[in-house]
Amino acid sequence: MSCPYCNPEYQDSDRIVLKNEYWFANFDNHPVSKGHMKIIPFRHVAMFTELMDEELIPLVSIMNNSKKLIK
Numbered sequence: 001m002s003c004p005y006c007n008p009e010y011q012d013s014d015r016i017v018l019k020n021e022y023w024f025a026n027f028d029n030h031p032v033s034k035g036h037m038k039i040i041p042f043r044h045v046a047m048f049t050e051l052m053d054e055e056l057i058p059l060v061s062i063m064n065n066s067k068k069l070i071k
């Protein structure tokens, strides 16, 4: 089964509002609340526990930047 988020066209689309070395983010098409964003790793993982240590600080960074964008 292919992953829609690992598609380079998706990762480079105009819908992506934030990026860093390991992560990209966009607003969800079906938001469950105002400002609902998806933060997605460039490296495919099935579970959060598969993330590498070096991906975690950039995750917090893009989360903080997403929070600023939403505000």
Ligand SMILES: [Zn+2]
Pocket: 003, 004, 005, 006, 043, 044, 045
């Ligand atoms: Zn993927």
